[in-house]
């Protein structure tokens with residue numbers, strides 16, 4: 077995992093949002109709700125909708141297509157959905173907001189001990 081800066085400190089003053097961005101070559105969905113930041117995989121596991129076009133309700137990310145809901149702390153889908161999304165850890169540091177992302181091609185590095 078590596079820390080990737082996704083916002084400067086000014087973002088702490090921003091209103092709540094759900095948006096898509098690219099960090100270290102990877103698309104992610106970033107959510108700010110009730111002063112907390114979350115980062116998730118970009119697409120819904122149900123049918124591939126862009127989660128950044130969804131919205132938050134009670135710390136759950138709601139998919140815009142069929143309104144499946146995902147817990148922003150655990151990634152778990154609501155009861156009956158039987159699915160989940162990947163949640164990436166987010167940390168607020170003095171100089172901005174960082175997300176921990178898996179190393180790209182980490183499995184290849186491990187395989188070949190690069």
Ligand code: FES
Nearest residue numbers: 120122123139142
């Ligand atoms: S595509 Fe997200 S709920 Fe169906």
